[in-house]
Amino acid sequence: MVAVPIGSLIGAVILSSIILLATGHDPLATWQRLLERGFFSEGALSATLVQATPLLLTGLAAAAAFRMQTWNIGAEGQLYLGAVGASGIAIALQSQSAALVIPAMVLAGLVTGAAWAAIPGALRAFFRTNEIITSLMLNYVGGLLITYLIFDSHSYWRELSTFTSRVFPQGKYLSPSAAWPSLQIAGIGVPFGFFIGMFAAAGLWMLYRSTRFGFEARVIGDSRSAAHYAGIRTRRKIVAVMALSGAFAGLGGASEIGDFRHVLDPRGLQQASFGYGGIVVAALARLNPFAVIVVALLLGGLSNGGFSLQGADFPAGLVGTLQGLILFCALAGELLVHYKIRLGRPAGVSHKPADAARVGAA
Amino acid sequence: MNNSLLVVIVASAIFYGTPLLFAALGELLAERSGVLNLGVEGMMLMGAVSGFWAVQTFGGPGWLSLLSGVAVAALVAAATSLIHAFLTITLRASQIVSGLALTIFAGATGLSSYIGHVANLSGKPAHHEFTAIDVMGLGDAPFIGPILFHQNALTYASWALVGLILLYLYRTRPGLHLRAVGESPATADAMGINVTAYRYIHTMLGGALAGVGGAFFSLAITPFWLDGMTSGAGWIAIALVIFAFWRPELALVGAYLFGAFSSLAFTLQARQVHLPPEVFSSLPYLMTIVVLVLVSSGWGRRRLGAPAALGVPYVREER
Numbered sequence: 001m002v003a004v005p006i007g008s009l010i011g012a013v014i015l016s017s018i019i020l021l022a023t024g025h026d027p028l029a030t031w032q033r034l035l036e037r038g039f040f041s042e043g044a045l046s047a048t049l050v051q052a053t054p055l056l057l058t059g060l061a062a063a064a065a066f067r068m069q070t071w072n073i074g075a076e077g078q079l080y081l082g083a084v085g086a087s088g089i090a091i092a093l094q095s096q097s098a099a100l101v102i103p104a105m106v107l108a109g110l111v112t113g114a115a116w117a118a119i120p121g122a123l124r125a126f127f128r129t130n131e132i133i134t135s136l137m138l139n140y141v142g143g144l145l146i147t148y149l150i151f152d153s154h155s156y157w158r159e160l161s162t163f164t165s166r167v168f169p170q171g172k173y174l175s176p177s178a179a180w181p182s183l184q185i186a187g188i189g190v191p192f193g194f195f196i197g198m199f200a201a202a203g204l205w206m207l208y209r210s211t212r213f214g215f216e217a218r219v220i221g222d223s224r225s226a227a228h229y230a231g232i233r234t235r236r237k238i239v240a241v242m243a244l245s246g247a248f249a250g251l252g253g254a255s256e257i258g259d260f261r262h263v264l265d266p267r268g269l270q271q272a273s274f275g276y277g278g279i280v281v282a283a284l285a286r287l288n289p290f291a292v293i294v295v296a297l298l299l300g301g302l303s304n305g306g307f308s309l310q311g312a313d314f315p316a317g318l319v320g321t322l323q324g325l326i327l328f329c330a331l332a333g334e335l336l337v338h339y340k341i342r343l344g345r346p347a348g349v350s351h352k353p354a355d356a357a358r359v360g361a362a
Numbered sequence: 363m364n365n366s367l368l369v370v371i372v373a374s375a376i377f378y379g380t381p382l383l384f385a386a387l388g389e390l391l392a393e394r395s396g397v398l399n400l401g402v403e404g405m406m407l408m409g410a411v412s413g414f415w416a417v418q419t420f421g422g423p424g425w426l427s428l429l430s431g432v433a434v435a436a437l438v439a440a441a442t443s444l445i446h447a448f449l450t451i452t453l454r455a456s457q458i459v460s461g462l463a464l465t466i467f468a469g470a471t472g473l474s475s476y477i478g479h480v481a482n483l484s485g486k487p488a489h490h491e492f493t494a495i496d497v498m499g500l501g502d503a504p505f506i507g508p509i510l511f512h513q514n515a516l517t518y519a520s521w522a523l524v525g526l527i528l529l530y531l532y533r534t535r536p537g538l539h540l541r542a543v544g545e546s547p548a549t550a551d552a553m554g555i556n557v558t559a560y561r562y563i564h565t566m567l568g569g570a571l572a573g574v575g576g577a578f579f580s581l582a583i584t585p586f587w588l589d590g591m592t593s594g595a596g597w598i599a600i601a602l603v604i605f606a607f608w609r610p611e612l613a614l615v616g617a618y619l620f621g622a623f624s625s626l627a628f629t630l631q632a633r634q635v636h637l638p639p640e641v642f643s644s645l646p647y648l649m650t651i652v653v654l655v656l657v658s659s660g661w662g663r664r665r666l667g668a669p670a671a672l673g674v675p676y677v678r679e680e681r
Contacts, residue, residue: 023480127659137647148640317476324467331455
């Protein structure tokens with residue numbers, strides 16, 4: 001079960017070491033510093049959780065959709081919209097108590113993220129429009145939307161009360177009652193969003209394992225025609241699963257606002273690219289929600305280490321390169337296991353190529 | 363009259379549409395062989411960064427430097443696509459996941475960004491850039507001058523390429539074989555066509571053309587290098603192949619349509635039309651969705667023109 005993910009990580013580390021060597025960097029020193037910053041130095045784990053929380057939620061978003069072979073690549077945009085919704089409601093309720101504001105923010109993030117994802121979902125269900133491209137296009141639109149709200153409009157989200165904020169646009173900072181609580185466990189600050197994410201993972205696991213909805217979604221994922229003949233309503237299910245997936249990503253956006261940023265910050269949100277990272281998390285976790293938690297922590301550590309070391313001798317771009325390589329290795333490893341390739345022995349194993357096409361996802 | 367809005371829009375639509383055309387033609391070749399490559403965005407960015415690097419590094423006269431830039435961009439992007447080819451053709455991995463992985467690996471936060479920072483490319487203007495050529499002194503001819511006779515060398519090359527690909531696909535034997543491989547690899551195999559070789563070659567050709575499209579960004583549109591500078595053009599190119607029903611001549615029309623959407627912001631702002639920049643910037647993305655919906659709900663319902671074996675790995679023992 002864990003051989004492929006671990007093998008993928010090792011493979012990715014070896015391959016990226018070659019890239020590091022080729023560009024004149026010492027791989028061993030780089031990995032040592034990366035691990036230290038990501039996991040072992042003081043305060044590293046708290047900083048890692050800052051990265052792992054959104055990755056957990058976007059990872060769940062990808063896992064929820066990919067399990068049904070519905071390719072929601074739009075977690076990035078859905079996360080932005082969740083941030084818009086959560087910060088909007090928090091500004092509207094700024095004089096209220098935390099007990100009201102925080103649940104409202106969670107709900108707003110879920111709803112706006114789900115609504116943004118329902119667009120490509122509905123287009124897929126009713127017009128058979130390729131959801132990969134439409135959900136991805138909406139990422140760019142979502143990014144432009146949050147930029148517009150803060151930089152090019154006098155929107156509700158933008159701070160306009162002081163002179164400097166009119167010259168240098170920025171969002172309204174939220175009142176303290178909108179700050180999500182974090183739990184201190186052995187000196188590590190665990191964000192509220194991470195807890196919600198763990199519950200969400202358990203919920204997703206239950207949904208796919210022991211509900212009719214989840215069963216039907218799995219049948220659709222495994223064979224769309226079988227689902228059709230069995231009388232499963234595929235159209236509604238596609239919209240529902242896309243909305244569910246978007247709700248997770250939107251929750252990630254709400255957590256970005258409530259847990260960490262406390263302001264709608266278009267540049268910061270777009271630079272982080274948590275939506276695409278979530279795809280890597282889900283694939284490496286083989287779409288298992290509980291594994292998503294572990295993988296999110298691992299990749300969160302790599303991102304944290306990578307971003308905090310970024311500078312002259314630790315060039316930007318290494319984090320994405322590493323994520324891509326992990327995904328390549330996971331794909332290759334999955335197939336090697338599937339075909340039970342054994343070196344040095346004649347191939348007498350039965351091939352099941354019909355499954356091969358979706359191995360990376362299933 | 364050459365300054366009239368229509369002429370300016372058409373001329374700049376062609377300019378901004380050229381990288382889309384290169385990338386779409388490349389993706390078209392790959393998909394015609396049955397390989398869907400969602401890594402176009404990543405390959406374009408690899409082309410953008412490596413082409414820019416080559417122009418900054420190799421001396422010589424401007425034309426030679428630019429030529430080497432385009433060649434390096436094509437080679438590097440083709441090498442990038444080789445990863446996808448190996449995973450999907452040889453290992454028969456999911457083409458969707460592999461393509462996404464390619465975009466994450468090579469894209470705005472990946473290897474293209476890494477190379478750009480390691481080689482210290484950001485913030486410097488290109489030593490040479492593609493500029494418009496006044497062809498036969500007709501660059502200021504009424505109406506057609508700016509549109510047809512005042513474009514840069516890569517744009518003219520892209521027109522030649524459309525013709526070449528048309529000839530190749532419909533008038534040559536390898537082109538016929540390519541279409542057979544995309545429609546029914548088992549039949550092609552039975553005819554003695556090497557399916558694997560055809561798929562490898564065309565996936566890599568697709569990568570090379572995406573790389574040239576990427577280099578157009580860093581050597582013609584904005585002659586400097588920036589993280590993620592193609593901003594989704596690779597994805598629009600994938601959508602273009604669908605609108606074009608997998609036909610090169612329609613890819614040309616579609617690319618210029620989207621070129622027009624991309625250039626509208628600059629054209630209209632120069633004419634004192636004031637709207638938030640985000641409205642213009644989101645046009646190409648929104649129009650991609652609109653056109654995809656139209657195509658997929660109407661005549662495209664039967665997936666007119668889509669290669670039958672698109673996205674399906676070929677396994678010889680299977681029937």
